[in-house]
Structure formats: C-alpha cells, structure tokens
Amino acid sequence: MSQQQQARQRQKREILSNDDKERLKERLNTSYSADILTIARHFGSRPLATTARVTDIDINGITIEWQWADATKRKSATDEMQFAFRDISGPSSVLHEVSNLAIEAHKALGLAGEPQLTKDKREVDAKNLVDFTFRLPGALTMASIAFGVWLLTYMALVNNVHPRLRFIRHWVSQDTCYHLFVWALIVHALEAGAVYAFCYLLKVIQPQQMNTNTQLKWTLGVALFGIACLHDFAKRVSRQFALVGAN
Incomplete structure (x- = not known):
C-alpha cells in the first residue's frame, strides 16, 4: 500500500x-x-x-x-x-x-x-439544513433567456441575417457579437463548473442535502440559464452559511 x-x-x-x-x-x-x-x-x-x-x-x-x-x-x-x-x-x-x-x-x-x-x-x-432541491426558473425567465441566447448565437454566426434584424448590425458588429457569444460560453462554463464543485463538496459533507441527480440538475441549469439559476443557488448557499453561523 x-x-x-x-x-x-x-x-x-x-x-x-x-x-x-x-x-x-x-x-x-x-x-x-x-x-x-x-x-x-x-x-x-x-x-x-x-x-x-x-x-x-x-x-x-x-x-x-x-x-x-x-x-x-x-x-x-x-x-x-x-x-x-x-x-x-x-x-x-x-x-x-x-x-x-x-x-x-x-x-x-x-x-x-x-x-x-x-x-x-x-x-x-x-x-x-437548507433544501437544495433544484427548481427551474419561471417560464417567462426561461423564454427570455432562450430568446436572448438564440439571438446572440444567430447574430454571431450568421453573416447574412434576416432583413428585420439588420438594424442590429448598425449598432453591434458581427465580430462584437461573436466575442460576446464566446465570452458567454466561457462564463456559463465557469459558473456551471463552480456549482458542480460546490455540489460535490456538499454531497460529501451532507449527503442528505445533495445527491448526484440534484448535482447534475443544478450544473445543467446554471449552464443553460446562467445567472437565473446561479442566483437561486447562491441564495440557498448564503442561507446555509447563515444557519451554520447561528449555531
């Protein structure tokens, strides 16, 4: 050994x-x-x-x-x-x-x-102990984020955009949209990685609060919806630290 x-x-x-x-x-x-x-x-x-x-x-x-x-x-x-x-x-x-x-x-x-x-x-x-059960953001929030992601991806990757969206090109160039798109991917990946690591730590320390299924849900949720899920997760973490401090 x-x-x-x-x-x-x-x-x-x-x-x-x-x-x-x-x-x-x-x-x-x-x-x-x-x-x-x-x-x-x-x-x-x-x-x-x-x-x-x-x-x-x-x-x-x-x-x-x-x-x-x-x-x-x-x-x-x-x-x-x-x-x-x-x-x-x-x-x-x-x-x-x-x-x-x-x-x-x-x-x-x-x-x-x-x-x-x-x-x-x-x-x-x-x-x-705080309940870390994963919950999706509201329907309006998810729809807004999905539309924003689609629009950014479209403006970043498509050269000849739809005529109704050409006005955006006058304000934001394709190169700028592409850089925003890449940075958005990086930020979402970092956020998801941080949540995955914290969930893993929580799963080891308090298995009754976190399991692999919930860990994957939080990670995927943050990867897809970013700050909308991350804000909910951060609030629960903050409440958990407050409870630990109170005891």
Missing part, C-alpha cells in the same frame, strides 16, 4: 473520535432504543426479540446485539449483526444511516408512523 493510500486510510479512521462513538452509542441506546429494537427484529429475523442495543460503532458500520426467547432451549439467546455504512462524513451521517435502516425495518414490519429517530432528525435538519 502506498503512503498516499495509507494516509487516506488514517484520515478515514479518524472521522469518528472515541468520544463521538460513545456519545452516539449512548444516544441510540437511550433515546432511540425502540428504533434499534425494530432494526434487530427485521434484519435479524427475530420479530420476538425482547431487547437490542448498539455495542460498537466504527467507520465501517454499526454493530447491534439483541436478545430473543429461544423456545427450544427455554432460555434467552443472544445474536448480533454489523450493518455496513456507506462513506460517512461524521456523527450526523451515522444517524442518517441508522435512520434509513429504521425506516426500512419499520415498513417491512408494517408498523404505523415512522421511527422516532427519523422524526427528530427531520426536525433538526429543518432548523439547520
């Missing part, structure tokens, strides 16, 4: 400190013990499990141990299972992973409502 790979492995192991692990275990085993039991009953195929608790958390996953009544031996038996994590970024993403497990187990067992962890996490996220 190269030194670079070893450094990445060390960094990965250090994402969760020992204090983080202990705090997460205590929180899951006290505030969300019912959700942990639901996970054990479903994924452990022990619907009659009586108790369950988290015994270990590390970068690879969470280990849950549960007890169930073994009728054949007339005594309690103990099993455990490790649930693998995706590439986590910190304690918050651990809770997100466990919440997903609890939701799946809840649905599989046909339980009403939703896990308590999911409810609490959604309330916390609503106070601390």
Whole structure:
C-alpha cells in the first residue's frame, strides 16, 4: 500500500473520535432504543426479540446485539449483526444511516408512523439544513433567456441575417457579437463548473442535502440559464452559511 493510500486510510479512521462513538452509542441506546429494537427484529429475523442495543460503532458500520426467547432451549439467546455504512462524513451521517435502516425495518414490519429517530432528525435538519432541491426558473425567465441566447448565437454566426434584424448590425458588429457569444460560453462554463464543485463538496459533507441527480440538475441549469439559476443557488448557499453561523 502506498503512503498516499495509507494516509487516506488514517484520515478515514479518524472521522469518528472515541468520544463521538460513545456519545452516539449512548444516544441510540437511550433515546432511540425502540428504533434499534425494530432494526434487530427485521434484519435479524427475530420479530420476538425482547431487547437490542448498539455495542460498537466504527467507520465501517454499526454493530447491534439483541436478545430473543429461544423456545427450544427455554432460555434467552443472544445474536448480533454489523450493518455496513456507506462513506460517512461524521456523527450526523451515522444517524442518517441508522435512520434509513429504521425506516426500512419499520415498513417491512408494517408498523404505523415512522421511527422516532427519523422524526427528530427531520426536525433538526429543518432548523439547520437548507433544501437544495433544484427548481427551474419561471417560464417567462426561461423564454427570455432562450430568446436572448438564440439571438446572440444567430447574430454571431450568421453573416447574412434576416432583413428585420439588420438594424442590429448598425449598432453591434458581427465580430462584437461573436466575442460576446464566446465570452458567454466561457462564463456559463465557469459558473456551471463552480456549482458542480460546490455540489460535490456538499454531497460529501451532507449527503442528505445533495445527491448526484440534484448535482447534475443544478450544473445543467446554471449552464443553460446562467445567472437565473446561479442566483437561486447562491441564495440557498448564503442561507446555509447563515444557519451554520447561528449555531
């Protein structure tokens, strides 16, 4: 293994400190013990499990141990299972992973409502996380931008323009239109690249806020509609930084 790979492995192991692990275990085993039991009953195929608790958390996953009544031996038996994590970024993403497990187990067992962890996490996220769901600009805005792009492209690339548009040539030469066209492409490409990079960073840090599909939508939206989409994206980023600063 190269030194670079070893450094990445060390960094990965250090994402969760020992204090983080202990705090997460205590929180899951006290505030969300019912959700942990639901996970054990479903994924452990022990619907009659009586108790369950988290015994270990590390970068690879969470280990849950549960007890169930073994009728054949007339005594309690103990099993455990490790649930693998995706590439986590910190304690918050651990809770997100466990919440997903609890939701799946809840649905599989046909339980009403939703896990308590999911409810609490959604309330916390609503106070601390901005919704980055992509939305198209208004129809009038998109139509105006589409017309402007078409007109600039036409005036930049066509020598013998339509008679009704020749008056534009008296004000703006074809060379000027061509330079504006090239600069517009460059600016839109830079804007789209910056949004793509920021979305990627957000996807790593807060995967519940951003996924690959939304990242591509924002990138394509900014590439096509420029400032109209970029302004919306920048406002959400500004609100997110304001929330982080307030906390």
